[in-house]
Each structure stands twice: as structure tokens, then as C-alpha cells.
Amino acid sequence: MNLSPLVTDLYQLTMMCAYLNSGKTGEAAFELFVRELPKNRNFLVFLGREEILKVVESLRFTPDDIDYLNSLKLFPDWFLDYLKEFEFTGTVYAFKDGELFFPYEPVVRVEAPIHQAQLLETLLMNQLHPLVLIASKAARVVAVSRGKTVVDFSLRRTHGTDAGLKVAKASYAVGFAGTSNVLAGKLYSVPVVGTVAHSFIMAFRSEKEAFRAYLETFPSHSVLIVDTYDPVRGIKRAIEVAKELGVELKGVRIDSGDLVELSKLAREILDREGFRSAKIILSGGLDEYKIDQVLSAGAPVDAFGVGTKVGTSSDAPYVDFVYKLVEVEGRPIMKTSTGKKMYPGRKQVYRDYSTWKDRLTLVTESSPGEPLLEKIVINGSPVISPLSLSRIRERFIELFSRVPAPLKNIYTQVNWLPEVSEGVLKLYKQLEEELLGG
Amino acid sequence: MNLSPLVTDLYQLTMMCAYLNSGKTGEAAFELFVRELPKNRNFLVFLGREEILKVVESLRFTPDDIDYLNSLKLFPDWFLDYLKEFEFTGTVYAFKDGELFFPYEPVVRVEAPIHQAQLLETLLMNQLHPLVLIASKAARVVAVSRGKTVVDFSLRRTHGTDAGLKVAKASYAVGFAGTSNVLAGKLYSVPVVGTVAHSFIMAFRSEKEAFRAYLETFPSHSVLIVDTYDPVRGIKRAIEVAKELGVELKGVRIDSGDLVELSKLAREILDREGFRSAKIILSGGLDEYKIDQVLSAGAPVDAFGVGTKVGTSSDAPYVDFVYKLVEVEGRPIMKTSTGKKMYPGRKQVYRDYSTWKDRLTLVTESSPGEPLLEKIVINGSPVISPLSLSRIRERFIELFSRVPAPLKNIYTQVNWLPEVSEGVLKLYKQLEEELLGG
Structure with a gap:
């Protein structure tokens, strides 16, 4: 697959330009999660660390790309010059390959200047979506x-x-x-x-x-x-x-x-x-x-x-992944549209592998269990080597053998949600009040 | 997209090897069609002439490909040597881009030595499938x-x-x-x-x-x-x-x-x-x-x-395309498994654009209406330039405005099937009797 930063929605580039134009380039955090599982699914399987690394690495615009963008007569020259030199310099966290996940659990977190984190969105989702869907x-x-x-x-x-x-x-x-x-x-x-x-x-x-x-x-x-x-x-x-x-x-x-x-x-x-x-x-x-x-x-x-x-995952051919801004310049962010709940702030997921119960916390909180989000990119550079596919497979098979039977039952739906920590709930309520107040 | 002849099912290569090994390299014809429409569809839209040309052109094995195939310890050396020099030399017919089609209508016909026509199958289908699905x-x-x-x-x-x-x-x-x-x-x-x-x-x-x-x-x-x-x-x-x-x-x-x-x-x-x-x-x-x-x-x-x-065409995320052998060495072919009907022989589809009624004939028969399958590749070389996408779009919009309303109704299903010619029916019955007899 030839990945390209042009595998993106046009608005990622216009937003990037507007962020830069208005000097809005502070650190932001985005998290990738689902609000609900697709039909007939009791869990999802995360996969795609290798693809995340490739996506990060592929965010370089070729002269050809710049020529095309220029032909749109939409972007100012300074922005096209900026893109010529663009590299992603942020930090990325991700679940381990083959890890199960559930609603509201961030499986990827991107921390970067906001215009950079925004640019990652479409290509990252486009690449992870089919992997998670089919796994x-x-x-x-x-x-x-x-x-x-x-x-x-x-x-x-x-x-x-x-x-x-x-x-x-x-x-x-x-x-x-x-x-x-x-x-x-x-x-x-x-x-x-x-x-x-x-x-x-x-x-x-x-x-x-x-x-x-x-x-x-x-x-x-x-x-x-x-x-x-x-x-x-x-x-x-x-x-x-x-x-x-x-x-x-x-x-x-x-x-x-x-x-x-x-x-x-x-x-x-x-x-x-x-x-x-x-x-x-x-x-x-x-x-x-x-x-x-x-x-x-x-x-x-x-x-x-x-x-x-x-x-084609024909009974449920897509996963409703969202990539949501959760923090900008140290300020936690939340959006509360009807039916579109999310939890604000940078979060971590802890799993108790003896019960397969998860806990969603703020990154500043500690919790028992294993933290599932791990740093895989720092300052734009990979800090891990993804496991080989056969190792991922071995690990999955071993883990999956211990997953509780109700989750693996293909006929009945269970509603397996993470417990939400005090810190997350408190922040959620605080922001809810601010939004209602404002 | 980097197309490669390795975007194929392994059995296409093993069959190819077995065809060559047994001297079975006579001319064959395969046709691509659907037996039934996906759920909620009254018609399908053909698209992909450009992709067919790219597929034909891409069927060249690189030294790297050969090394990989060699590493499988499955193929004899003579076959790998043959693949090194392989080019597709057959003839391909296809519907026009943007043309509607219905069950049993061949939208592509490939005529080539059988081992070549077989190799085209997977990549051709992989490329046309999403285009037709989404169009x-x-x-x-x-x-x-x-x-x-x-x-x-x-x-x-x-x-x-x-x-x-x-x-x-x-x-x-x-x-x-x-x-x-x-x-x-x-x-x-x-x-x-x-x-x-x-x-x-x-x-x-x-x-x-x-x-x-x-x-x-x-x-x-x-x-x-x-x-x-x-x-x-x-x-x-x-x-x-x-x-x-x-x-x-x-x-x-x-x-x-x-x-x-x-x-x-x-x-x-x-x-x-x-x-x-x-x-x-x-x-x-x-x-x-x-x-x-x-x-x-x-x-x-x-x-x-x-x-x-x-x-994702989420209500019907795939089209049940099949690529079936219809003739080999001049002999018409048919398979009659339960629920898997097909018509034997090389066929043509004629459309009466005033009524949108189609007629499925043998290539040797004539019929009123416009023939829809056109030669686009001869002896492995393109003989048409695909229309530009904007021309395809203009033509589709114009044609679609004249399509009968029941076909365009999204709520009710109509069963729009081509009329089957005498010649096709006669051949079908003849082969049915032979199969029952054999």
C-alpha cells in the first residue's frame, strides 16, 4: 500500500491551515474509540500498531502532492511551503495488537500540536478500520x-x-x-x-x-x-x-x-x-x-x-470509530450532542485479566490492573518494534482462550463496559455543567 | 494502487501450473456476472474499464515475486521460469462504464488460453467489486x-x-x-x-x-x-x-x-x-x-x-460476482449445482433503451437493440481509451434520467431479468441433458 498524506479529507488540510494562520498550534490530545459496538459484536479486537507507524512515517508531501494542492487555488503559498517541510512530531499511544476492547475505551491516543494531530485523523482511521473490523x-x-x-x-x-x-x-x-x-x-x-x-x-x-x-x-x-x-x-x-x-x-x-x-x-x-x-x-x-x-x-x-x-464483515460492515479531541493546551474537552457521549481528558484503560473487567481512568489516576495504552511513537519516531504477526497470533490465541464464555457467545449480546473512575466522572460532570452554563 | 499478479488466490497459480503441465492451454471464455442482486437493489451499475486495463497490464511477475513463489517449495522450476516471461495475450470484452446491469448478464468476458484467463480472475474481481458495489x-x-x-x-x-x-x-x-x-x-x-x-x-x-x-x-x-x-x-x-x-x-x-x-x-x-x-x-x-x-x-x-x-454499502456490503467458465476449446460449458444456475456459451446482451428490456443471446445470434459487451483488449493490448470520469458521469446522469421509475424506487423490489434467447435456452437444455445423462 502506498500511503500518502493525501489519503485525507480536504478539511483536515483547511483546518490545519486555519490553525496555523491563527497561531493555534498548542498541544492537543485526540483519542480513538467507539461509542457502541457494531451489531452482533460483544467485543472488538485492536490491530494496527505496524500501520500506525507507517501512517506516521508516510505524512510527507511530495512535490507532486504540493502541485496538486496548489492547483486547487485554495491554499496560501506560505501553507504549501509549510507542507513541503512537514513532519509529524507528536506522540502516539496504542493498545497492544490483538487486545480486546469495548465502548469508550481509547485504543489510540495522539498527542501533538493540534494541527498535526488533526492531520493524522483520516489516514489513521482509514488504515485501522478494516483491521479492527475484520479481526x-x-x-x-x-x-x-x-x-x-x-x-x-x-x-x-x-x-x-x-x-x-x-x-x-x-x-x-x-x-x-x-x-x-x-x-x-x-x-x-x-x-x-x-x-x-x-x-x-x-x-x-x-x-x-x-x-x-x-x-x-x-x-x-x-x-x-x-x-x-x-x-x-x-x-x-x-x-x-x-x-x-x-x-x-x-x-x-x-x-x-x-x-x-x-x-x-x-x-x-x-x-x-x-x-x-x-x-x-x-x-x-x-x-x-x-x-x-x-x-x-x-x-x-x-x-x-x-x-x-x-x-466484508457482512453482518456489520463498519465500526463506528471516532477520533475525538479530549484535551487542548492542558484544557480537557468534551462534546455533548444527543447520543454522542464521550469522556473528556487524556485517559488510560486498566484491565484485570482475571475477570476481564476494565477501568477507564484519567492518565493522572492510578489503578490496579494492566494499563493497556502504551507509548509507541515519541516525537514522531517509533519507540517500539511491532510484534511479528505470528507472535501477535500466538498471544491472541492464548489470551482469547481465557476470555469469559459470554463474550465469545455468538448468539447473545452482552453489554461489557469499562468501569469509569471517579476522576473521569468528576471531570465529565464539571464540563457538563460548564457546557450547560455556557 | 500497486497492482500485482500476486493479488490472487494461490489456486490460480497452482491451476495454471497444472494446466500447463498437462498441455491444457486451449482457448477458453470466462464470463463475469451475478446470479442475483444484493438485498435492496433493483439494478447494479458497471464500472471499471480503466481498472481492467490496469489489471491486464499489471500481470507481470517481478524477480521478487518469483523469489517468494520459489520459497513456497510448491512450484517446479520450469513453471517459475514460465512466470518470469508471462504476459496476458487474451481478449477482453466489457460493458460501458456506468451501464446498468441485471442478473445473468455477463458484464465482462475474457477469452484467452485457459491458464491465462484463470489467472485474471481474482485480481479482476477484487478491482471491479468495490466499484460496482459503490456505484x-x-x-x-x-x-x-x-x-x-x-x-x-x-x-x-x-x-x-x-x-x-x-x-x-x-x-x-x-x-x-x-x-x-x-x-x-x-x-x-x-x-x-x-x-x-x-x-x-x-x-x-x-x-x-x-x-x-x-x-x-x-x-x-x-x-x-x-x-x-x-x-x-x-x-x-x-x-x-x-x-x-x-x-x-x-x-x-x-x-x-x-x-x-x-x-x-x-x-x-x-x-x-x-x-x-x-x-x-x-x-x-x-x-x-x-x-x-x-x-x-x-x-x-x-x-x-x-x-x-x-x-461501505452497509445494507448490502458485497456483490455476489462470479467468474464462470462458459466455453473451452470451442465446447460450451455449464455447471448445474442447486441454486447455482448459469447459462453456457459465449454470450452477448442487447438492450432496448426505449424500454430498458435486455436480451441475453449467444454471440452467434443477432438481436435488435444495442449490444452491451464491447471489445476493450485484443491480444493483451487495450483497443479503447476509457472515457474520462467526467464523461462517464455525464453519460450516466443522462441515461439514468431515462431509467424506468420502478427500477429507481428505493423501497420496492422489482425482478428485472433479461429475456433469454432461443439459442441460449436450447444450449442450456442440451447441456442439462448431457449432465444428467453423464
């Missing part, structure tokens, strides 16, 4: 998969190349075993996986001829798709061809029909014919509900290939 | 907007940078007036627009001070957001400051509260105070339903800023 959806899939392998097959129906990469990354981070997306393999070292498509089978004069061509080419890697014509015949033909060629059959994929019945039948036939190690892979419109249903019905599945519904 | 959603917004200006404010909650660009492009193509996405302005010449955010207002000690700072910086471009505190007071303060500075007030933006009542009040106050040319811009969770409701209630709105719900 949160995919974690639900993992929650019901009872240790079975799940892989990402969504690339063709994601919202473009960046989305495709982020789906592969985010789903792997929460426990998927791999992706079909080859570029994600190259860029993020996500294991790449694949089977074979119906079109390959249909391209040959017969199913057996197609199986033969595939098994001859990949004698030790072949998962054959068996439902192009009749799935039961397909399984038998796959076995016949594997025997005929004397090669291993890694598995069979079933992409349509009654997945429960067909997988039982497939297992029976494969076992009977001596192909006990051949895996059964299911795909076709799967999501956490369908997977839970298939596994609850006792289907002897080894792996699921999930696509569109997870890759 | 189709945004056209519904345009359908209810009664000529009012609509602009795209969705960038922060789209699924990454590529999605953000494609949302800006697709929504502009169907009649939006602009986008907040500055990079889309630079890359696609979409007009960029913006107002000011609540955070800017809150950063100052008072609303008037903030308005002053903004109006002084942009005396002839300012749309002020007036609902940070009390919207009625906000409007009055905006007027006061504009008068005090003797500058124009381009407009006011209202982002929360009762948009109908507030816009009426705003219009009244602005007119009374002599700001008749100041526009009223509404935003905040808007989609086609909300816009229709606001306009039906007589709100005196000039423009709408729409964000997340359109930028």
Missing part, C-alpha cells in the same frame, strides 16, 4: 471453530487490494491458519493455501481427467474439489485417481449441498478406502453461524475456507 | 436526491486506501458532486470538497473565536459547522462573525439533531439576515432512506455529505 469478525469465527483449521478465501470480494491484504492479516492475527491471498503471504508471511476451482474440473473432458492432471502436477499437495458434478461420485473418483497414480490425497473440498451429510459421507468413504489422513475442507458462503451449525451437527470437518461474509 | 449504492442516493448536491465523506470508514479511492470514483461516476478524499482528487480529478470539523470549533475558547479563525483564513470558501454546541446559536454566531469580518458565508453544516427542523430554521435565519446564497449542508449517518425522508419533509437543503453507509 473482530474473524475472532467470532475462531470462537466457534473448536480448534478446526479456518482459512481466508475472501480476496475476490473484499473492497479492493488494501482490504484484501488487511483481511488476510487480521484474520490470521486472530487465529486463522492461512489465506489464499498470495500477496499477503509475501508481505506478511501469512501461510498461503489453496485447493482447486470448479472451472479447472470443467475444463477437462471428465472429472477423472481433471483430477489426474492436478494430482500429477502436485502429487503431494492436492486437495481436490469434488462437488463439480455429483459429490459422492466426485469423492470416489478422487480416490480412484489417487490410487491409480499411487499418490497421496491431501484432502477433498466440498463447496455446495448439504455440508453436514456430505462431509460424513466423505469421511466414511475416505476411511473405508484407506485415505484416513485425507482432510475434509468445507467452503461456500460460510460464516460463524454456519460453521457452528455444521460442527454442532457433528460434521467430521478438518478445515473451513471462509470468504465474502468474513472478508 | 450501485450511490446511484440509489442519486435517485432520491432530486438534483441536490451529494458528496462523499466516507474515507475514514472505508475498507482501506484502495476502497476509499474507489468509493470516491464510483460515487462521482454516478452523479455525486465531489469527495472529501484529496488523493481521489489528485488521481481521478474528482472535485474535492470539505467543511470543518467539531474538533476545530472545540479547540478554541469559544465558537465565535473558532468561526473567526476559519473565516479569516478562508474568507470565500467557508462552510461552518454549526452544531458543536447549540445549532441555532451556532447559526447566529456564524452570521455575526461573517458580518463582523465582512466576508461571505458559503454555507453551514448541520451534523446532528432533527435535520429537517434545523435546516428550516437555518434557512429562515440565514435569509432574514441577508445570507440568501449561503448553502445548507447536512451530514451524519445519511443514506438514501434518510435523504429521501429529509427531502420529503420539505427540508430546504442544498447538499448532503454522505459517509459510512454509502462508503
Whole structure:
């Protein structure tokens, strides 16, 4: 992904110009959080430290960018000159990758001169949004998969190349075993996986001829798709061809029909014919509900290939992230529109990992539990190296195994909110009175 | 966007290898279509000729790509050598940009040696999917907007940078007036627009001070957001400051509260105070339903800023595009799984623009009406220059004004299907019998 400071809303640049023009360049703090969870979600999963570092680093305007901005006949020359030299010099805090979060919990805090912190907003949100969206959806899939392998097959129906990469990354981070997306393999070292498509089978004069061509080419890697014509015949033909060629059959994929019945039948036939190690892979419109249903019905599945519904988080395709000013020049800030509650001041979140209860405090307060916001950028420079994706994944899997069952239940909604500290509440009330008074 | 042939599913590469290994490299035809429309859609809008040309051009493997593929220890050396020299040499047909389409109508046909046509699949779909998805959603917004200006404010909650660009492009193509996405302005010449955010207002000690700072910086471009505190007071303060500075007030933006009542009040106050040319811009969770409701209630709105719900097509966040093999080595192909109907053979779509009725034919049949699939790539080279985005937009607006009202009704679903020619039906029946027989 080529990030650019032009991946921004025009008003970020006009506001920046107006801040500078009016000498309003004091320190500000913005926090990124959600007021409520999307439909069907009991938690969200934070992911994106690496992207935050990239965003910070990418906030440099090229001569080309400046030419374009100049062509808008909107900005004064002094501002364009300023942009030529612009660098972000602020400090950024973020949750750890793979950490669960809940409403009102700031997962990122940016502290910088206000015009700088403002410029970060759009690109930061644009990059974190799909990661959090998909990690949160995919974690639900993992929650019901009872240790079975799940892989990402969504690339063709994601919202473009960046989305495709982020789906592969985010789903792997929460426990998927791999992706079909080859570029994600190259860029993020996500294991790449694949089977074979119906079109390959249909391209040959017969199913057996197609199986033969595939098994001859990949004698030790072949998962054959068996439902192009009749799935039961397909399984038998796959076995016949594997025997005929004397090669291993890694598995069979079933992409349509009654997945429960067909997988039982497939297992029976494969076992009977001596192909006990051949895996059964299911795909076709799967999501956490369908997977839970298939596994609850006792289907002897080894792996699921999930696509569109997870890759677009189709039941809840966005997270209502907001990036709110909480302090400027030492003065805590709050906005109180109907239905748009927020807590003022720079805050921290403490988690008690034995109960998974959180506490939202001011940064000046102390609390038991683990503080979740950590400094990752100081004066514009990274002060951490993000964990490798496989480490993030290991950590997530371990943590997730200890998350209370009600949070992981995909059918019932729980309202898991942080406890709000005395300090935050007091400040909230104080500002509320000032706003009502003013 | 850096397109790469690695933006693909692993199985496209393994199938390619198996096709080559078994000498199966005859001419094939694949068609891209949908079997059914997404929820709440009466039509889809095709967009993406430029992207198809870019995809075709981008199918070159870099030495780096080859090294990565080699590291998978999956592919034979001869295949990696082949990929080093790979170019797409096929022919591509596509609908015109901005053309409406319906179930079973191929909007793209790829004719190429089968291993090449197969490789195109994932990247082609990944690139066209968000364009079609968003153009189709945004056209519904345009359908209810009664000529009012609509602009795209969705960038922060789209699924990454590529999605953000494609949302800006697709929504502009169907009649939006602009986008907040500055990079889309630079890359696609979409007009960029913006107002000011609540955070800017809150950063100052008072609303008037903030308005002053903004109006002084942009005396002839300012749309002020007036609902940070009390919207009625906000409007009055905006007027006061504009008068005090003797500058124009381009407009006011209202982002929360009762948009109908507030816009009426705003219009009244602005007119009374002599700001008749100041526009009223509404935003905040808007989609086609909300816009229709606001306009039906007589709100005196000039423009709408729409964000997340359109930028993610939130009520239907994916289009179930399929790319199906329809012919190989001159032999028509069909697959008949339950619920997965398709028509075999290379096809054309003819449209009667006086009735908007379509006819699906074999390419060998003739028909009255305009043929919609046109050759855009021959032997791997573009044979057209895509229309400029502004021309696509003009053409769409003109065509869309003539689309029958039931199709544009956002509340009721119509089932608009092409008539299927004798030739297609005959071939369908013939292949059905063969499949049942086999």
C-alpha cells in the first residue's frame, strides 16, 4: 500500500491551515474509540500498531502532492511551503495488537500540536478500520471453530487490494491458519493455501481427467474439489485417481449441498478406502453461524475456507470509530450532542485479566490492573518494534482462550463496559455543567 | 494502487501450473456476472474499464515475486521460469462504464488460453467489486436526491486506501458532486470538497473565536459547522462573525439533531439576515432512506455529505460476482449445482433503451437493440481509451434520467431479468441433458 498524506479529507488540510494562520498550534490530545459496538459484536479486537507507524512515517508531501494542492487555488503559498517541510512530531499511544476492547475505551491516543494531530485523523482511521473490523469478525469465527483449521478465501470480494491484504492479516492475527491471498503471504508471511476451482474440473473432458492432471502436477499437495458434478461420485473418483497414480490425497473440498451429510459421507468413504489422513475442507458462503451449525451437527470437518461474509464483515460492515479531541493546551474537552457521549481528558484503560473487567481512568489516576495504552511513537519516531504477526497470533490465541464464555457467545449480546473512575466522572460532570452554563 | 499478479488466490497459480503441465492451454471464455442482486437493489451499475486495463497490464511477475513463489517449495522450476516471461495475450470484452446491469448478464468476458484467463480472475474481481458495489449504492442516493448536491465523506470508514479511492470514483461516476478524499482528487480529478470539523470549533475558547479563525483564513470558501454546541446559536454566531469580518458565508453544516427542523430554521435565519446564497449542508449517518425522508419533509437543503453507509454499502456490503467458465476449446460449458444456475456459451446482451428490456443471446445470434459487451483488449493490448470520469458521469446522469421509475424506487423490489434467447435456452437444455445423462 502506498500511503500518502493525501489519503485525507480536504478539511483536515483547511483546518490545519486555519490553525496555523491563527497561531493555534498548542498541544492537543485526540483519542480513538467507539461509542457502541457494531451489531452482533460483544467485543472488538485492536490491530494496527505496524500501520500506525507507517501512517506516521508516510505524512510527507511530495512535490507532486504540493502541485496538486496548489492547483486547487485554495491554499496560501506560505501553507504549501509549510507542507513541503512537514513532519509529524507528536506522540502516539496504542493498545497492544490483538487486545480486546469495548465502548469508550481509547485504543489510540495522539498527542501533538493540534494541527498535526488533526492531520493524522483520516489516514489513521482509514488504515485501522478494516483491521479492527475484520479481526473482530474473524475472532467470532475462531470462537466457534473448536480448534478446526479456518482459512481466508475472501480476496475476490473484499473492497479492493488494501482490504484484501488487511483481511488476510487480521484474520490470521486472530487465529486463522492461512489465506489464499498470495500477496499477503509475501508481505506478511501469512501461510498461503489453496485447493482447486470448479472451472479447472470443467475444463477437462471428465472429472477423472481433471483430477489426474492436478494430482500429477502436485502429487503431494492436492486437495481436490469434488462437488463439480455429483459429490459422492466426485469423492470416489478422487480416490480412484489417487490410487491409480499411487499418490497421496491431501484432502477433498466440498463447496455446495448439504455440508453436514456430505462431509460424513466423505469421511466414511475416505476411511473405508484407506485415505484416513485425507482432510475434509468445507467452503461456500460460510460464516460463524454456519460453521457452528455444521460442527454442532457433528460434521467430521478438518478445515473451513471462509470468504465474502468474513472478508466484508457482512453482518456489520463498519465500526463506528471516532477520533475525538479530549484535551487542548492542558484544557480537557468534551462534546455533548444527543447520543454522542464521550469522556473528556487524556485517559488510560486498566484491565484485570482475571475477570476481564476494565477501568477507564484519567492518565493522572492510578489503578490496579494492566494499563493497556502504551507509548509507541515519541516525537514522531517509533519507540517500539511491532510484534511479528505470528507472535501477535500466538498471544491472541492464548489470551482469547481465557476470555469469559459470554463474550465469545455468538448468539447473545452482552453489554461489557469499562468501569469509569471517579476522576473521569468528576471531570465529565464539571464540563457538563460548564457546557450547560455556557 | 500497486497492482500485482500476486493479488490472487494461490489456486490460480497452482491451476495454471497444472494446466500447463498437462498441455491444457486451449482457448477458453470466462464470463463475469451475478446470479442475483444484493438485498435492496433493483439494478447494479458497471464500472471499471480503466481498472481492467490496469489489471491486464499489471500481470507481470517481478524477480521478487518469483523469489517468494520459489520459497513456497510448491512450484517446479520450469513453471517459475514460465512466470518470469508471462504476459496476458487474451481478449477482453466489457460493458460501458456506468451501464446498468441485471442478473445473468455477463458484464465482462475474457477469452484467452485457459491458464491465462484463470489467472485474471481474482485480481479482476477484487478491482471491479468495490466499484460496482459503490456505484450501485450511490446511484440509489442519486435517485432520491432530486438534483441536490451529494458528496462523499466516507474515507475514514472505508475498507482501506484502495476502497476509499474507489468509493470516491464510483460515487462521482454516478452523479455525486465531489469527495472529501484529496488523493481521489489528485488521481481521478474528482472535485474535492470539505467543511470543518467539531474538533476545530472545540479547540478554541469559544465558537465565535473558532468561526473567526476559519473565516479569516478562508474568507470565500467557508462552510461552518454549526452544531458543536447549540445549532441555532451556532447559526447566529456564524452570521455575526461573517458580518463582523465582512466576508461571505458559503454555507453551514448541520451534523446532528432533527435535520429537517434545523435546516428550516437555518434557512429562515440565514435569509432574514441577508445570507440568501449561503448553502445548507447536512451530514451524519445519511443514506438514501434518510435523504429521501429529509427531502420529503420539505427540508430546504442544498447538499448532503454522505459517509459510512454509502462508503461501505452497509445494507448490502458485497456483490455476489462470479467468474464462470462458459466455453473451452470451442465446447460450451455449464455447471448445474442447486441454486447455482448459469447459462453456457459465449454470450452477448442487447438492450432496448426505449424500454430498458435486455436480451441475453449467444454471440452467434443477432438481436435488435444495442449490444452491451464491447471489445476493450485484443491480444493483451487495450483497443479503447476509457472515457474520462467526467464523461462517464455525464453519460450516466443522462441515461439514468431515462431509467424506468420502478427500477429507481428505493423501497420496492422489482425482478428485472433479461429475456433469454432461443439459442441460449436450447444450449442450456442440451447441456442439462448431457449432465444428467453423464
